[in-house]
Each structure stands twice: as C-alpha cells, then as structure tokens.
Amino acid sequence: MNRPFTTHTGVAAPLRGDNIDTDQIIPSREMKTVSKTGLSGGLFAGQRYTTGRTPNPDFVLNQPDYANATILIGGRNFGCGSSREHAVWALKEYGIRAVIAPSFGEIFHGNLISNGLLPIQLASTVIDQLPREVTIDLTAQTISGQRFEIDASAKRRLVEGLDAIAETLQSRVEIEEFLERDRIARPWVYERVKGCFT
Amino acid sequence: MARTLFDKIWDAHRVSTPKSGEASGEDLIAIDRVFLHERTGSVALESLMASRREPIDPTRVFCTMDHIVSTDEGRGRNDARTPGGEVFITATRAAAQKTGINLIDVDSADQGIVHVISPELGIAQPGLTLVCPDSHTCSQGALGAAAWGIGSTDAEHAMATGTLRLKRPPQMRIRVNGTLVDGITAKDLILHIIGTLGADGAKRCAVEFCGEAVEALGVEARLTLCNMAVEFAAFTAIIAPDETTFDYLEGRRFAPKADDWEAALAYWRTLISDADATFDFEHVFDAKEIGHMITWGTSPGQAGRLDGTADASDYMGLKAGEVIEGLPIGGAFIGSCTNARISDLRAAAKILRGRKVADAVTAICVPGSMAVRRDAEAEGIDQIFRDAGFEWGEAGCAFCFYAGGRTFAPGTRVVSSTNRNFEGRQGPNVRTHLASPAVVAASAVAGKIAAPGNLSP
Numbered sequence: 001m002n003r004p005f006t007t008h009t010g011v012a013a014p015l016r017g018d019n020i021d022t023d024q025i026i027p028s029r030e031m032k033t034v035s036k037t038g039l040s041g042g043l044f045a046g047q048r049y050t051t052g053r054t055p056n057p058d059f060v061l062n063q064p065d066y067a068n069a070t071i072l073i074g075g076r077n078f079g080c081g082s083s084r085e086h087a088v089w090a091l092k093e094y095g096i097r098a099v100i101a102p103s104f105g106e107i108f109h110g111n112l113i114s115n116g117l118l119p120i121q122l123a124s125t126v127i128d129q130l131p132r133e134v135t136i137d138l139t140a141q142t143i144s145g146q147r148f149e150i151d152a153s154a155k156r157r158l159v160e161g162l163d164a165i166a167e168t169l170q171s172r173v174e175i176e177e178f179l180e181r182d183r184i185a186r187p188w189v190y191e192r193v194k195g196c197f198t
Numbered sequence: 199m200a201r202t203l204f205d206k207i208w209d210a211h212r213v214s215t216p217k218s219g220e221a222s223g224e225d226l227i228a229i230d231r232v233f234l235h236e237r238t239g240s241v242a243l244e245s246l247m248a249s250r251r252e253p254i255d256p257t258r259v260f261c262t263m264d265h266i267v268s269t270d271e272g273r274g275r276n277d278a279r280t281p282g283g284e285v286f287i288t289a290t291r292a293a294a295q296k297t298g299i300n301l302i303d304v305d306s307a308d309q310g311i312v313h314v315i316s317p318e319l320g321i322a323q324p325g326l327t328l329v330c331p332d333s334h335t336c337s338q339g340a341l342g343a344a345a346w347g348i349g350s351t352d353a354e355h356a357m358a359t360g361t362l363r364l365k366r367p368p369q370m371r372i373r374v375n376g377t378l379v380d381g382i383t384a385k386d387l388i389l390h391i392i393g394t395l396g397a398d399g400a401k402r403c404a405v406e407f408c409g410e411a412v413e414a415l416g417v418e419a420r421l422t423l424c425n426m427a428v429e430f431a432a433f434t435a436i437i438a439p440d441e442t443t444f445d446y447l448e449g450r451r452f453a454p455k456a457d458d459w460e461a462a463l464a465y466w467r468t469l470i471s472d473a474d475a476t477f478d479f480e481h482v483f484d485a486k487e488i489g490h491m492i493t494w495g496t497s498p499g500q501a502g503r504l505d506g507t508a509d510a511s512d513y514m515g516l517k518a519g520e521v522i523e524g525l526p527i528g529g530a531f532i533g534s535c536t537n538a539r540i541s542d543l544r545a546a547a548k549i550l551r552g553r554k555v556a557d558a559v560t561a562i563c564v565p566g567s568m569a570v571r572r573d574a575e576a577e578g579i580d581q582i583f584r585d586a587g588f589e590w591g592e593a594g595c596a597f598c599f600y601a602g603g604r605t606f607a608p609g610t611r612v613v614s615s616t617n618r619n620f621e622g623r624q625g626p627n628v629r630t631h632l633a634s635p636a637v638v639a640a641s642a643v644a645g646k647i648a649a650p651g652n653l654s655p
Binding site: 018019021023024027028029031032033034035036046076077080081082083084085086088103105106107110111114115151152153164165168169171172174175178179182185186187188189190191192193 | 210213214223224226228230237238240241244245249251254255257258280282285286289290323325326331332333347348349350351352354355358359360361363364365367397398402428429431433451452454455458459461462465497499599600601602618620621622623626
C-alpha cells in the first residue's frame with residue numbers, strides 16, 4: 001500500500017540536462033544493504049557532495065530555494081539506464097512526490113508508479129513556464145493549471161495507493177485457467193529440468 | 199489482422215484484457231520465466247517473503263549471482279568485489295533456498311551473467327515472456343523471446359502472480375540491409391544505430407531487428423545487438439527466431455526435448471511478423487556503410503566512427519573536432535552481458551595473439567560465464583590473454599560498473615566492450631569509450647584508441 005496521491009503542492013527543483021540515468025540518481029556504491037530504505041543519503045551522491053559528504057553548493061537540492069523540494073524536473077529520457085528501483089526508493093525517502101520530464105526511462109517510469117510517485121510527462125516548453133512552487137491535482141490531471149496526460153490505470157493505482165500484487169491476485173482464477181490451457185498448448189514451457197545447478 | 203512477431207507473443211500470453219468500461223488499456227500478461235540476480239533480486243525475494251507470499255511456480259524462477267561477486271581467480275563463495283557487498287550474496291542465497299527457486303550460486307559451474315547464462319542453458323527460448331530486474335534483459339530477445347527489464351517490485355509481482363499488468367508497447371522495426379564489412383561486428387552495428395537515432399531514439403518501443411545483416415548474425419552477435427536496445431530507450435528488442443536460433447538451442451539443458459522439441463519447433467516457426475504487419479515506426483540502415491564504431495561522450499548516443507571526430511565533452515576531456523583514433527588510453531576491459539561470450543573472446547584473442555598490451559594500459563578480461571571461461575581455456579584463449587598482459591577473471595559483471603572497490607584510477611581513459619559510458623559508470627571520473635572486443639584489444643596493444651587493422655604485425 002502506497003500513500004495515495006490526490007493533490008500536492010511543493011517546490012519543483014530543476015535538474016539540468018537530458019538522459020539523467022539511474023546511476024546518477026543513486027550510484028551503485030550507495031546501495032549498501034538489501035533494503036528499500038537507507039538510500040536517501042546516497043541520492044545524487046555524485047553531484048550532491050564534494051569531498052566526503054560535504055554538500056556541493058552548485059547542486060540544485062543544496063540551494064536554499066530548492067532545499068525543501070518535493071518535486072523534481074528532469075530533461076528528456078529522465079531515469080534511463082539501470083533498472084535499479086533503488087533510484088525511486090531513494091527519491092521517495094528523500095521526500096520527492098512527483099517527477100516532471102519531457103520523457104522517461106521506461107523501467108524508471110514504472111518504478112515511480114509502483115512506489116506511489118507521480119511521473120508527469122510534459123513538453124519542455126510547458127515545463128519551462130512552471131513556477132518554482134507548483135500545485136498538482138492528479139484527479140483533475142492539472143499542474144498549476146496546465147493539463148497533463150496520464151495512463152488511466154496508472155492514475156487509478158496512484159490515487160488509490162493500491163498494492164498491485166494484491167489486486168492481481170484477485171484474478172487468481174483467471175490466471176489458473178490460463179495456465180491450465182497453456183500447459184496443453186505449450187507443454188515444454190512447464191517441463192521441469194531436475195538436478196541442474198551443481 | 200496482420201500481426202507482428204511481438205504481437206503474436208503478446209496475444210499468446212494475454213490472461214485477460216481490461217473489463218469493459220475500464221479505460222485502462224492494460225493487459226494481464228503471463229510471465230513464463232523470471233530471472234533474478236543478487237543486486238536487485240535479493241530485495242524482491244525478501245519483500246515477497248515479508249508479505250507472506252510465495253512464487254506461484256518456483257521452478258520457473260531462476261537466480262544467479264553476477265553483479266557484485268568477486269571476479270578474482272580463486273574467489274570464495276561469499277567474496278564481493280564491492281566493500282560490504284557480501285550481504286547481497288548471502289541474503290540472496292538464503293532467500294532463494296527458502297523460496298525454492300532455481301539458484302545458480304557463485305560456486306556453480308553454470309554461474310555467470312544472467313543474460314549470458316540464460317541463453318547458454320537454453321532457458322531463454324523463442325516465444326517466451328521473460329523478465330528480470332535488470333535493464334539489459336532485452337538482450338534475450340535475440341532468441342525470439344519477449345524479454346524485458348523491470349523493477350524489483352514488478353519482479354515480486356511476476357513471481358507472486360505469474361503475470362504482469364502492462365500496456366502493449368508501441369512497435370518499431372529496424373531493418374538492416376546488406377552485409378557487414380569483414381571485421382565489423384554487431385557492436386559496431388548497434389552503436390551506429392544508437393548514434394544515428396539518439397539515446398531516446400527507440401521511443402519506448404518493442405524494436406524488431408530484421409534484414410539480411412541481422413539474419414546473418416549468429417546468436418551471440420544477436421545478443422550483443424539486442425543487449426543495447428535499452429540504451430536508446432527501447433522497451434525491448436526482438437529478432438525473429440530462425441534456423442540459426444534453433445540450431446543454437448537444440449540440446450541445451452533447458453531446451454525442450456524429444457516430442458516437446460518437435461512441438462516447440464513447429465510453434466516457433468510461426469513466430470515471424472506477418473508480411474503486411476504494421477509498425478509505429480520504421481528505420482532502414484545499410485550494413486555496408488558501417489565501420490568500426492566507438493563512443494566519445496557520456497551517453498551511448500554519443501557514438502561515431504573510430505576514424506571520426508568527437509564533440510566537446512568536459513567529462514571526457516575532449517574538445518570539439520578532436521580526432522578519436524590515437525587518443526592515449528590507460529585501461530581496457532573486455533567483459534559484460536554485451537560482449538563476453540566465446541565469440542567475443544575469440545575475436546579479441548585473434549588480435550592479441552603474439553602481441554603485448556602497452557605498458558601504460560591496465561587490461562582486464564572477465565568472461566561472461568564460467569562455461570565461457572572453460573571453453574576459452576580449452577581453446578588456449580586464456581593463455582593468449584595472459585601472455586598479452588591481460589588479467590583473466592572468473593565470471594561476473596565486473597568492471598562494467600563501479601560499485602565501490604577496485605576500478606580504474608580517476609581520469610583514466612578506458613576502452614570497454616560494455617554498454618554504458620555514463621559519467622562515473624566505471625568509477626569516479628573514469629572516461630569510458632564503448633567499442634567492440636576487437637577494438638578494445640587493438641587499443642590495449644596500441645596504448646591508444648586503434649582499429650584492429652592498423653596494428654603493426
């Protein structure tokens with residue numbers, strides 16, 4: 001169960017450049033435990049700190065205007081690269097609720113929704129006009145008065161904070177029926193191979 | 199209605215479509231195989247157990263150890279290459295044993311990088327849906343599977359329910375006509391495609407690669423081609439299975455046997471895009487125009503001909519118009535899910551035989567799987583690498599990405615057979631140039647970026 005997303009008002013911090021990858025959002029060296037938490041300190045570690053953990057004053061989230069940002073603005077293909085969901089877990093733990101970009105890395109986009117964070121896809125020209133503080137109304141699909149599009153199922157999942165697994169398990173009967181048919185159609189897919197990994 | 203190859207696989211896996219009145223457009227898609235590794239699979243397994251759920255069919259879930267395992271020769275079964283990384287190995291092992299999934303442990307003879315061992319063992323097959331919490335899962339589309347990378351939560355979903363909920367992605371066809379010039383590889387081809395279309399060029403499509411040049415590739419080269427689809431924002435890539443695919447799979451451990459083989463084969467032969475199928479986007483390339491390729495920037499889209507020039511890049515220490523060929527290097531790496539199969543090592547060994555790596559270059563080869571390593575050793579390839587001055591490792595992802603621990607020194611220019619040239623990917627301030635194994639080998643010997651043909655004998 002995620003925190004339902006209906007409306008949110010917050011500061012939107014702009015990150016410069018296209019193709020910001022998930023290695024940048026959380027470098028692999030910052031993924032220290034088998035956990036979805038304890039990651040926010042490593043968020044953008046490569047740019048956010050100078051030596052050790054000294055904040056880099058040039059990095060947007062370290063600037064007074066954006067210190068309390070709860071929304072990120074990225075460039076094209078934001079979140080491309082590694083599938084690491086740690087990138088989204090780190091953003092979530094840091095307090096980010098929504099990410100705005102002209103386009104997203106596909107896996108990152110899915111990971112945002114899985115964790116109750118809202119991806120908003122907008123043209124760069126529209127993004128450039130957004131004020132520092134924006135108000136998002138997911139139900140109405142507006143951001144500071146501008147309309148945005150979102151897939152209906154993603155919207156429903158975000159608004160309701162649904163656990164997708166629990167939801168899908170409600171289709172258990174349909175899944176079992178499919179498997180029953182498929183075992184006949186494609187028996188080789190279900191053939192077990194014993195004593196494999198020595 | 200005419201359907202693409204991807205449509206046919208999708209339709210065969212559709213458990214249900216949205217109920218009428220729902221505007222969603224999402225399908226519930228059956229997932230045939232889930233693959234995991236210790237870096238992102240561990241947390242999926244632990245989360246699954248914490249919510250008191252079980253894999254719907256543990257025999258169709260596979261887990262390897264590849265990302266942060268040590269690749270040093272003689273490694274122990276808990277040795278990580280990254281400080282504190284042991285916990286990912288031990289936690290994955292414990293969770294895999296508890297959930298009863300197939301575990302390919304560090305000390306297994308089958309251990310290796312997920313996208314190398316899955317085809318090698320015959321786990322990836324035409325017509326399957328296969329997912330893994332790893333972005334390079336698109337590699338496995340080379341066998342005609344619908345294979346794509348997902349997050350850990352989706353991996354948990356796929357294990358618990360045997361399905362994923364998603365919209366059918368848009369589709370793109372990339373046709374490569376003609377024949378690749380001798381010595382030009384699938385790596386050059388994919389770098390050329392990404393360099394032309396850009397890092398966002400595949401627009402989240404399922405991309406079907408086809409055409410004479412693609413058909414002429416062996417399965418290992420096709421894996422290289424599909425591997426980098428994610429680097430230009432594809433949902434995944436796929437190649438229609440053909441006799442090359444079937445020959446490759448026959449007899450592999452998880453490939454169908456006896457009557458099943460015949461039934462599978464009959465089905466697999468139907469997995470081609472109909473002649474009049476339509477795609478959302480189409481691109482055509484001419485293979486004979488492609489030369490040795492290399493990246494010069496910090497996005498895989500920043501690729502060009504090795505004999506060409508770079509644009510300005512502060513991180514890479516390059517000025518606009520700088521000539522790429524001849525740039526001095528300090529590191530060479532042959533490995534990763536992109537280019538660490540036996541054919542890749544053979545191509546590099548052909549160049550390294552009787553030659554030495556330049557003094558200033560740290561050169562490392564890490565085979566993609568223990569099976570590749572054994573094959574190479576049986577052919578004497580390891581000795582060629584060692585004699586040339588390459589380190590020879592045990593299988594894993596190794597220097598493809600930095601996770602703490604040993605890597606190249608900051609500022610080092612590295613030619614690498616891997617898939618990502620992101621800032622810091624191979625270590626803080628390490629400058630990565632992506633290229634084919636042959637170019638990596640030639641550059642290691644020359645001590646500077648070099649084409650294989652231009653070495654002195």
